[in-house]
Amino acid sequence: MENWGLITFRETAMLYHEDESTSANKMATIAVIAHEITHMWFGNLVTCKWWSDLWLNEAFASYLEYAAVESVETTWNYFDLFLMTDTLSALTADSSATSHSIVRPVREPEERAYTSAIVYNKGASVLRMLEFVMGTTSFQKALTAYIKANEYNVVETVQLWDELEKENTHTQLEFITKKEETITVETDASLNGLLKINTNSEGFYLVNYPEEDWGKWIDALVNDQNSILSDLTVSDRTNFIIDSFYLSRAGLLSYETPLALSEYLKREKHLTPW
Ligand SMILES: [Zn+2]
Incomplete structure (x- = not known):
């Protein structure tokens, strides 16, 4: 105190x-x-x-x-x-x-x-x-x-x-304020061309990907394609686990996704994602 x-x-x-x-x-x-x-x-x-x-x-x-x-x-x-x-x-x-x-x-x-x-x-x-x-x-x-x-x-x-x-x-103009707005971004080649949203989980929100993209991330992470795990930070890797489980809890994603994703943990040595 x-x-x-x-x-x-x-x-x-x-x-x-x-x-x-x-x-x-x-x-x-x-x-x-x-x-x-x-x-x-x-x-x-x-x-x-x-x-x-x-x-x-x-x-x-x-x-x-x-x-x-x-x-x-x-x-x-x-x-x-x-x-x-x-x-x-x-x-x-x-x-x-x-x-x-x-x-x-x-x-x-x-x-x-x-x-x-x-x-x-x-x-x-x-x-x-x-x-x-x-x-x-x-x-x-x-x-x-x-x-x-x-x-x-x-x-x-x-x-x-x-x-x-x-x-x-x-300024607020840099952020999406209406549901129908879209933005265009370049993907990072070091991440197998996949786009990681909310880098380092810096923002306090959850990210849901289209089912196809979740599938690509799961493949990449579980098989550590092109050493993708070392290209992602601890916070990025944790971010996938937290978001997928919380989205499933809210009924916005099938539990199959976080469970399939969790298989990557056999390669994870850091405490936080676990
Ligand atoms: Zn205090």
């Missing part, structure tokens, strides 16, 4: 022994320390004005803890775990009837109960998407300006948006 200049931890979150603890244990300990220290800026120096904007504290701490861990443990590729630790729980919560928006109306303190997978994990997933769309340099510049403009004060989401807008160079 982050207080102004004083962080308190559950004892179990701190217990780590070099010879006896697991590496997952070490990661969890470092992640919680990074999360709480991030709150010194996002939460304490700049505080959400009301419960409705709690994500301004928690989504930032949940997202920036990755950058903090990566800078300390440079060999871990800690960001590769993001889809497993944040996106997956966010998608699960967001596909249930009890889901709510990240910023939501709270009239009385008694109404402040929230789904942490939405406020923390979906919030962090949206910040990750924003960073990828804006580019790391612009995103960091916007966050620095946001902290400077609002230090020792309280904020609402609109104040974050104001700073992001100043650095953002994209």
Whole structure:
């Protein structure tokens, strides 16, 4: 728990022994320390004005803890775990009837109960998407300006948006806004001419391919055609597994597809797709 200049931890979150603890244990300990220290800026120096904007504290701490861990443990590729630790729980919560928006109306303190997978994990997933769309340099510049403009004060989401807008160079025209719109893209020869949508699973959404294309991806991945597995990132490979299973759960894809796709896992050595 982050207080102004004083962080308190559950004892179990701190217990780590070099010879006896697991590496997952070490990661969890470092992640919680990074999360709480991030709150010194996002939460304490700049505080959400009301419960409705709690994500301004928690989504930032949940997202920036990755950058903090990566800078300390440079060999871990800690960001590769993001889809497993944040996106997956966010998608699960967001596909249930009890889901709510990240910023939501709270009239009385008694109404402040929230789904942490939405406020923390979906919030962090949206910040990750924003960073990828804006580019790391612009995103960091916007966050620095946001902290400077609002230090020792309280904020609402609109104040974050104001700073992001100043650095953002994209317009809505670059995105499809109507169902009937189409875009033309070049396919990448290194991926057997197949088009991977949502590179690195940077966007917080699911992608469904025509059945024929799912078939081609399954063939390519299961047989590792032209070493396609090494041309795809861990997040790309995880993306296929998550999207196909969630689309099947929603009745938009036959379960035969994710099950056939899962056969590629016999070649998969990374934890996240598993
Ligand atoms: Zn927190």
